[in-house]
Amino acid sequence: xxxxxxxHSMFYGAGGGNDIQWCFSQVxxxxxxxxxxxxxxxTVEFNHSGELLATGDKGGRVxxxxxEQENKIQSHSRGEYNVYSTFQSHEPEFDYLKSxxxxxxxxxxxxxPQKNAAQFLLSTNDKTIKLWKISERxxxxxxxxxxxxxxxxxxxxxxxxxxVPVFRPMDLMVEASPRRIFANAHTYHINSISINSDYETxxxxxxxxxxxxxxxxxxxxxxxxxxxxANMEELTEVITAAEFHPNSCNTFVYSSSKxxxxxxxxxxxxxxxxxxxxxxxxxxxxxxxxxxxxxxxISDVKFSHSGRYMMTRxxxxxxxxxxxxxxxPVETYQVHEYLxxxxxxxxxxxxxxxxxxxxxxxxxxxxxxGSYNNFFRMFDRNTKRDITLEASRENNKPRTVLxxxxxxxxxxxxKDEISVDSLDxxxxxxxxxxxxxxxxxxxxxxxxxxxxxxxVN
Amino acid sequence: xxxxxxxxxxMTLSVWKMYHSRMQRGGLRxxxxxxxxxxxxxxRELYLSAKxxxxxxxxPLPPVRSPDPRLHQSREAEAVAEAAPPDxxxxxxxxxxxxxxxPAEETPARCAPRPAKVSRKRRNSSLSDGGDVGLVxxxxxxxxxxxxxxxxxxxxxxxxxxxxxxxxxxxxxRVLQRRFSGLLNCxxxxxxxxxxxxxxxxxxxxxxxxxxxxxxxxxxx
Numbered sequence: 001x002x003x004x005x006x007x008h009s010m011f012y013g014a015g016g017g018n019d020i021q022w023c024f025s026q027v028x029x030x031x032x033x034x035x036x037x038x039x040x041x042x043t044v045e046f047n048h049s050g051e052l053l054a055t056g057d058k059g060g061r062v063x064x065x066x067x068e069q070e071n072k073i074q075s076h077s078r079g080e081y082n083v084y085s086t087f088q089s090h091e092p093e094f095d096y097l098k099s100x101x102x103x104x105x106x107x108x109x110x111x112x113p114q115k116n117a118a119q120f121l122l123s124t125n126d127k128t129i130k131l132w133k134i135s136e137r138x139x140x141x142x143x144x145x146x147x148x149x150x151x152x153x154x155x156x157x158x159x160x161x162x163x164v165p166v167f168r169p170m171d172l173m174v175e176a177s178p179r180r181i182f183a184n185a186h187t188y189h190i191n192s193i194s195i196n197s198d199y200e201t202x203x204x205x206x207x208x209x210x211x212x213x214x215x216x217x218x219x220x221x222x223x224x225x226x227x228x229x230a231n232m233e234e235l236t237e238v239i240t241a242a243e244f245h246p247n248s249c250n251t252f253v254y255s256s257s258k259x260x261x262x263x264x265x266x267x268x269x270x271x272x273x274x275x276x277x278x279x280x281x282x283x284x285x286x287x288x289x290x291x292x293x294x295x296x297x298i299s300d301v302k303f304s305h306s307g308r309y310m311m312t313r314x315x316x317x318x319x320x321x322x323x324x325x326x327x328x329p330v331e332t333y334q335v336h337e338y339l340x341x342x343x344x345x346x347x348x349x350x351x352x353x354x355x356x357x358x359x360x361x362x363x364x365x366x367x368x369x370g371s372y373n374n375f376f377r378m379f380d381r382n383t384k385r386d387i388t389l390e391a392s393r394e395n396n397k398p399r400t401v402l403x404x405x406x407x408x409x410x411x412x413x414x415k416d417e418i419s420v421d422s423l424d425x426x427x428x429x430x431x432x433x434x435x436x437x438x439x440x441x442x443x444x445x446x447x448x449x450x451x452x453x454x455x456v457n
Numbered sequence: 458x459x460x461x462x463x464x465x466x467x468m469t470l471s472v473w474k475m476y477h478s479r480m481q482r483g484g485l486r487x488x489x490x491x492x493x494x495x496x497x498x499x500x501r502e503l504y505l506s507a508k509x510x511x512x513x514x515x516x517p518l519p520p521v522r523s524p525d526p527r528l529h530q531s532r533e534a535e536a537v538a539e540a541a542p543p544d545x546x547x548x549x550x551x552x553x554x555x556x557x558x559x560p561a562e563e564t565p566a567r568c569a570p571r572p573a574k575v576s577r578k579r580r581n582s583s584l585s586d587g588g589d590v591g592l593v594x595x596x597x598x599x600x601x602x603x604x605x606x607x608x609x610x611x612x613x614x615x616x617x618x619x620x621x622x623x624x625x626x627x628x629x630x631r632v633l634q635r636r637f638s639g640l641l642n643c644x645x646x647x648x649x650x651x652x653x654x655x656x657x658x659x660x661x662x663x664x665x666x667x668x669x670x671x672x673x674x675x676x677x678x
Contacts (some may be wrong), residue, residue, distance in 0.1 A: 103483035126483055188487050207487040238488045257488055290467070290499050294492045347496065348470065353489060 021455040029448035041444040047111040050435040056106025060090035087176040090125040126189040131180035139167040192242045198249040205242035247307045259296035291343040299355035304364040313358040333379040338409035370429025391450040464504035471497040
């Protein structure tokens with residue numbers, strides 16, 4: 001199996017580390033430094049073909065970019081992503097019973113696989129999940145008998161002849177309409193949604209519960225995990241992320257704030273409170289510190305495309321787990337170990353609570369995650385090489401190759417290195433996405449979306 | 458001493474963050490609150506162990522410290538929550554004990570009417586059905602509060618529920634329960650046993666009732 005993996009990456013390109021060169025392609029979003037809170041990007045997701053790229057922001061808006069069809073003449077770069085559709089997915093709401101405002105921030109977007117001409121995606125805020133249909137309209141019927149062209153109704157007595165309306169071409173219009181609204185099923189804040197491989201059901205997870213929905217049914221859902229203790233004073237952990245297995249429609253995982261991942265099989269029982277597998281690495285006693293508990297909290301969990309592995313992100317590291325081995329991860333990558341000695345300061349400025357996401361490349365050979373100072377990191381699982389790159393407007397000439405960055409943890413700072421104390425902790429990359437088939441990545445800084453691609457010769 | 462000061466600073470910082478997070482948009486985040494509680498607990502343990510080491514040759518402190526810190530912490534939470542300057546207090550075992558006395562005077566006044574009140578209809582009828590009954594002040598909690606005046610008795614009274622030492626929420630929950638005691642009408646006379654949380658789970662998961670929603674607003678934020 002391992003050999004097969006290495007051969008695969010040899011022939012098809014490792015896609016990371018020092019093997020490929022990443023180039024700036026595009027940047028989307030406002031240029032000015034004064035960031036409007038509503039424009040803060042809160043989620044990024046490619047669709048299954050990679051043709052569409054969706055972002056959600058704190059203002060409840062979803063923006064979808066579409067890749068231009070590859071220009072056969074100019075084959076030195078892949079198609080650009082341009083705005084395809086923008087719509088307001090969620091609005092702020094008020095829970096009168098609890099006197100709480102429900103934020104409109106989009107926590108997650110997940111695309112459904114395309115079944116017909118329209119595209120469908122699920123978007124969620126803290127409490128409500130919505131199924132959106134995005135469809136194109138490039139023709140409209142003209143020649144109605146009872147209506148004028150502007151829509152006004154004609155006086156029936158003036159109708160002397162009959163004709164059949166015909167479709168005539170019009171300027172392309174992309175319409176987004178909410179087809180389903182899945183509400184009132186979560187007491188706590190939704191952190192994850194995941195579509196099942198049966199393409200009929202999906203799960204939504206909040207801090208203490210996971211619900212299973214059918215895409216067609218909005219008025220009820222099944223509770224499949226409930227970790228709420230009878231006595232809330234005994235609460236010790238919460239659910240931080242959940243995902244369905246990419247191939248087995250009965251299997252899903254959820255991660256916890258204690259650094260554990262539970263794999264559940266829905267065939268075992270209706271309520272999956274008892275896990276089938278528990279993935280947990282014993283804590284390294286030498287690393288024990290004051291903030292050990294909170295930095296071990298898993299902020300993201302993602303299955304590999306193959307379904308054989310899963311990746312988890314905690315505050316300082318990325319871990320790859322083999323589903324067949326529960327007692328420790330098979331690979332661990334340190335994202336920014338130099339922060340371990342700074343945890344107290346990071347607690348003071350709240351950065352220690354940042355929830356970083358992670359993603360796989362299409363061939364599962366490289367993983368990527370974000371860091372501070374607008375740095376993001378890639379780890380090549382085969383070559384064991386890693387690279388740190390920066391999303392910055394300074395490198396914004398198209399096809400500019402990104403220069404690897406290095407953080408100097410201590411001691412003498414070499415030229416071009418940046419010291420830990422100079423890092424800008426307000427510039428954080430929490431959300432990244434990798435095109436499912438090609439080496440195109442989308443990296444979200446606070447309010448800008450950067451698109452990078454590998455250098456095509 | 459340095460360790461103690463640092464731990465104290467972290468404690469007050471944590472409480473301030475907890476208080477501040479209640480006012481943010483979207484309501485209190487359960488995960489964030491849990492993390493803050495964990496840090497606060499670690500800081501408290503560190504502070505107290507440093508204190509014990511410092512005072513060991515002089516005064517033998519009671520071995521069981523975990524129940525006391527919860528009270529201590531709730532005092533701090535209250536103090537900060539009532540807009541005292543975050544680092545204005547200098548907690549130590551002696552002042553901590555005396556500070557417990559004044560609230561002990563008020564709480565019995567508030568606690569006393571509770572058992573006498575008739576339970577509102579939303580209240581779960583049984584403690585053993587695994588519902589959200591633990592969210593309202595339990596009998597056990599009131600026992601702790603009533604016993605505050607006699608600090609020597611506190612550790613003993615707090616022994617019964619071992620599970621409580623595990624939970625990260627007891628202190629803040631108690632603080633908020635006290636502050637919102639007007640909203641939370643009452644709790645029925647609860648049996649003086651440990652909550653059956655460790656016992657067998659109910660066969661059916663009870664639906665969340667209206668009461669739970671209201672109570673949850675306080676405890677689960």
